[in-house]
Amino acid sequence: MTAWNEDPVAQASVPGAVTVVEGTSFCISGPSGDIHGGGAQGAYYQDTRVVSRWVLTVNGAPREPLTGRNQAAYHAEFIGRGRSADGKFDTPLVVQHERHVGPGLRDDIVIRNYSAQPATCRIDLALDADLEDLFDIKGGNTGKAEPPKRSIGHEVLSFTSEDSDGQRRGVTFQAAGSTPTDEGLTFHVSIPARGTWTTSVIATPLTNGESPDEPFSATAPPDGSVGVRRHRAWEEHVPRISVTDTNVQQTLVHSQQDLGSLRIFDPHHPGRVAVAAGAPWFMALFGRDSLLASYMSLMVDPGLAAGTLQTLAGLQGSKVDTDCEEEPGRIPHEVRLGTTAGQSLGGTAYYGTADATPLFVVLVGELSRWGADPEVVNSLLPHADRAIEWMEKYGDRDGDGFIEYQRPNEHGLVNQGWKDSPDGINFADGRMAEAPIALAEVQAYAYAAYVARSLLAREAGDAAVERRCAERAAALKQAFNEKFWLSEKGYFALALDKNKQPVDSCTSNMGHCLWAGIVDEDKASLVAERLMSAEMFTGWGIRTLASDMGAYNPVSYHNGSVWPHDTALVATGLMRYGFVKEAGQLALGLFDAAKHFGGQLPELFCGFGRDDFSEPVPYPTACSPQAWAAATPIQLARVLLRLDPDFTRNVLHLAPILPEEVGEFQADNVLLGSSRISVRASGVNGSVAGLPNGLDLRTEPWLELVLHDEVVLHGISEPE
Structure with a gap:
């Protein structure tokens, strides 16, 4: 099989x-x-x-x-x-x-x-x-x-x-x-x-x-x-975007249309909408893909996040089944409907992923911060707690505090992070890493999950859960920065292998660690420098694997190609740590790439640099439309706007850094909580109209907010 x-x-x-x-x-x-x-x-x-x-x-x-x-x-x-x-x-x-x-x-x-x-x-x-x-x-x-x-x-x-x-x-x-x-x-x-x-x-x-x-x-x-009828309702529902730069506007509009086309509906819950991963191969619910895509699409429709979470909650693991890799509390990797799906891995749902479960908890926290219906959020909390139980009991296989993966059969995925191709996890010299493998970004997602659950508990007045999750987050952050940091190289290891040895290749995964906030401040500048180096940044986006690594191949799936969603998360992480110029460069690079793809970013494209070819080179089997890629321009807009709502504190942060060539930006009909707002920005100036009563708009420089108000870009705040 x-x-x-x-x-x-x-x-x-x-x-x-x-x-x-x-x-x-x-x-x-x-x-x-x-x-x-x-x-x-x-x-x-x-x-x-x-x-x-x-x-x-x-x-x-x-x-x-x-x-x-x-x-x-x-x-x-x-x-x-x-x-x-x-x-x-x-x-x-x-x-x-x-x-x-x-x-x-x-x-x-x-x-x-x-x-x-x-x-x-x-x-x-x-x-x-x-x-x-x-x-x-x-x-x-x-x-x-x-x-x-x-x-x-x-x-x-x-x-x-x-x-x-x-x-x-x-x-x-x-x-x-x-x-x-x-x-x-x-x-x-x-x-x-x-x-x-x-x-x-x-x-x-x-x-x-x-x-x-x-x-x-x-x-x-x-x-x-x-x-x-559903598509027409979607077009009425989503924001109406206007940007001086017609390429940016067309790309954002195309993204919204693609996200609308990738929605899937639960026949038993007609009002529940999730997002499929992409055509042609992944027109199904994927744990990791659907969670990240709906996270990056919050500015377009937070209902996608709610529906994705509710649908995945209904499929959350309840027993141990080594054939399909189901475990109690585990969020599935993929759900299929085809004639051979049940024969492939023992059922229509396959659970072999290390990252969907912590990402589930992260998105519950983010949905709360976006002002979702408290009843929806509260109904998801028991599932978030079961997810954390999986992280601690099944995800952490050996009790060292890190989440590892190793398939328990001969037909499951060999690699169970987002780079899940068989050759996707390798050392700097090109050797393949052997399982059990603890991926860097999975630890970052776990850290973010503990932080999100701690803040949800704080909001609910549950001091015991708040304290416990905050302590787990702090301990994980300390251990991660000790075990994964390669001081002689100035970047984080991709993973720890079966012998707890750092997998020392230089990859984009450490950008996800910036996004999640697990990186110590004293290491962030070195990480940013390496991510923006000529070996990593092509001018269009961030390579999955640096060009000076042994397994580098610009036309591979995960070893040197550029994935737009990956670059968008790197840009978000750079912005979080105050690397404003670098985040803007990545955003503009991807918008430039989109122009060469007719305004529709593909799942991935080849990792050649702008010095190699004047246009990004397509990857032959890339999905298009694809949920991650469709959501990428929306996330990039949030990065450039530095738009971050936090209903748990009744604040909305807006501190735009729009490059001059982008011009003016306006988005009307943006759903925030139960209200529709308009966001306008030009350069470093921004305004919001239609704010819900009691919401306080702050327009101080973003760095001051990070340092003094403890609120970090895009929803993953540090607990006290």
Whole structure:
């Protein structure tokens, strides 16, 4: 068996691929709208590829593509030129193709005849559905022993397949006026002079013979679907952003749209919204990814954080199961719905991660500081306490105060931090570290979790819990700075290995330690200097591994590439410790990179420097849209605004440091507590309108707030 997220060498999509996403459903096609089934191409529903071939031909020839573009996250438009019956491409036939994704696929096809003569056409739509599981496609292990069965009905072509557990998956293709064959759907039409021909092709997924609730139909307009209504409500709900720098504005708007497309809904709790990790491979709830993405998205919608926490709380471990690595109090790594998910690691939820559990507690504390409903926060506190119990009983395997990981089976993830590729944890000379492994950033998250729980207890008047968690935080911080600090190198070790020896490679992980606040003040300047060195900073972002390390490879997944979310957390950490100029450089670098990606930051890109290439080099299998990457510009905006609410103290901090080239910034309709506020900033000046009653706006320089008011940027404050 293979782990769900073990192999980063996934099947790549074709250049110019167009992706449409709605909830956990998505479709990836070529720029013409055709799906040839190569790599990740296809339409997916509940982690199953329900459309593996969708190729439209007119008079026996493919269309000549003219344009293919997203109209919305869930909606794409393709325009091409058809071929006439005599085989000529220079024809008056124009094919307009509108695609909507959701509980299946709806493709509306319009062929316009711009000639003064009628056009007789044969239109063929070649269709297939391999009904392969997402994991098999990702790993290149496609090809069922028994291919899906095909059946032909009146204007309907169906595919069905049964897995080893007896679960039946299927899909039906239906279009009025079509003649189904084993190869697809055929239409024989005559298009009047200056006239049009239209049809709607509906692909409806089936699970054990049942179709989804409210599937697409040819009679109901797709704009009235549940997914579209949700997106329109989202657009009304999120902030309205205006920035002088059009690239920054477009990137922020694109980020909000992507986050809206990656939302997933609990059918048992319709009002509960979480965020999926990213398309195509991770359209599911991920503990670490969803927690960090919703943290970085608080300025857009704190409801994402609340829904993510509530959903993960419902999946929190309750027993010891070495197959799926469940343990009492542990927050899952990944939740899947596909046909082989239960076979992969013993269930639909896999728990093999060291960091999601402390990050859960951190986000509960941050949600409280953002002014969330106290009832929601209070309902999460028992789960936060169970998470801390896991940290101490199961996470700390040997009682040394640090959280370690080591998989208890042969099929789980070898590495269980955010750099979870098999070669992601290595020494400076390139040797692989051996488990049990205690990662630096995991200790930082644990420290932040203790701090967050201490402050929550203070707010509730629970002096015993406040004192205990504060003491654990202080002890962990002291031990971390003693055991992980490499004084001869001037930076923190990536990890401690099975022999408690420091894994001495220079990585971006220590930037997460700045973000969490576990770094002693006397070491912060050396860490900042190393992070901003030529070996680490490419000009676009921070490399995951310094270029002078033995395992460095700028086109690797975790050993020298640039991950936008990683750089955003580094920037947040630098700002926290007062390195204002450096944090601003990272923010501008990523916004510049976004411009080269059409305003949409990918999951990662290659770690070449600006001196190597004039544009950031894409990583071939990067997810896009991806939750971490979508949330990155929002977090960078918070960094540059230095916007930090703290409802536990009834204060809001705003001390902007917007670079001159960014110009003026304005965000209206920002949800804070139960109120909507407007934030305006230019340079070092800022203002807020619509503040809730009793909230005190402070505009002193940020460093003074850090030193004298003990409040630290973005929510992780030191307990007294």
